[in-house]
Amino acid sequence: MIVIVLTVCPPKLRGHLTRWLFEISPGVYVGKVGARVRELLWEQVLDNIGGGGAGGHGLSRRQRAGTVVPYAWSGMAAGGL
Numbered sequence: 581m582i583v584i585v586l587t588v589c590p591p592k593l594r595g596h597l598t599r600w601l602f603e604i605s606p607g608v609y610v611g612k613v614g615a616r617v618r619e620l621l622w623e624q625v626l627d628n629i630g631g632g633g634a635g636g637h638g639l640s641r642r643q644r645a646g647t648v649v650p651y652a653w654s655g656m657a658a659g660g661l
Contacts, residue, residue, distance in 0.1 A: 581638055582618055584609045584625060588632035596624055 584597065586607045597603070600621060601611035613621070618638075625634050 581610065581612045582621075582636060583638060584621070584634065584636045586625070586629070586632060586634050588630075589634070590628060590630055590632075593625065593628040596628075597621065 582601070584601065586593065586597075586609070589607070594603070594607075597609045600613055600617060601609040603609050622636065625636075
């Protein structure tokens with residue numbers, strides 16, 4: 581299972597993710613996909629995020645439980661992590 585959270589992202593990216601994942605809340609996507617699809621989805625997020633932010637959990641088979649992969653969180657202070 582993967583979880584992807586987006587902030588301030590283009591509608592094109594949101595539409596692409598809803599083809600494969602459920603949007604349970606605005607900008608929060610969850611689903612169960614294979615390794616190849618998971619990697620391709622994350623590549624699409626990185627390529628199309630623009631000035632927004634993205635983070636995810638379950639994006640790698642080797643990822644430890646409870647870890648989150650942040651990417652381009654522009655408005656987040658380091659003290660909030």
